[in-house]
């Protein structure tokens with residue numbers, strides 16, 4: 001499977017990095033939609049019309065602000081296929097408002113699926129759709145992690161046993177690491193993780209590799225691999241690809 005890291009930053013972009021978005025090329029699927037996704041696909045010589053499914057982890061703006069412009073590009077390029085958008089109920093409701101506000105549903109076939117419901121908010125949420133397994137993780141808004149075959153994506157989360165279950169024996173865990181190890185308290189308060197916590201999840205899940213994304217600075221993977229020897233740690237930059 002080819003995994004393209006279109007965006008790897010947390011909410012504040014840097015000169016070279018912007019909002020988190022990951023493209024699973026073989027499945028025509030985007031995981032979250034931060035940054036100028038269409039431009040990044042084009043830079044990587046990928047066709048925006050190949051996007052068939054978009055899985056959103058939660059409603060925070062940095063994970064979905066690229067969606068309206070991507071849909072506009074798909075519309076202008078003349079897509080005749082359906083684009084399916086999945087996510088937690090509140091996320092889907094927000095996206096429906098945005099797409100209707102900008103008239104994006106004209107000439108586009110958009111299919112929305114809500115993957116949880118508010119009545120069950122305090123309960124464990126998990127399921128499977130279109131070959132993607134999902135589970136609720138721990139963040140300040142209802143948030144889902146997704147898994148396709150041997151690749152798991154955490155969404156925004158603090159340390160979560162549910163995520164460990166979902167990621168069990170994955171070949172690759174793409175995990176957020178928003179705050180530095182020295183900011184552990186702040187990370188927990190805000191529903192985020194540090195590299196150390198993400199790596200702990202990776203080790204407990206017995207994954208082969210962990211890729212740290214949604215970071216507030218570019219991490220040094222050599223330094224991390226020296227520090228944590230029992231797992232292969234990647235710190236991808238925007239526009240990087242890995243194949244597993």
Ligand SMILES: [Zn+2]
Pocket residue numbers: 058060139156
């Ligand atoms: Zn968030």
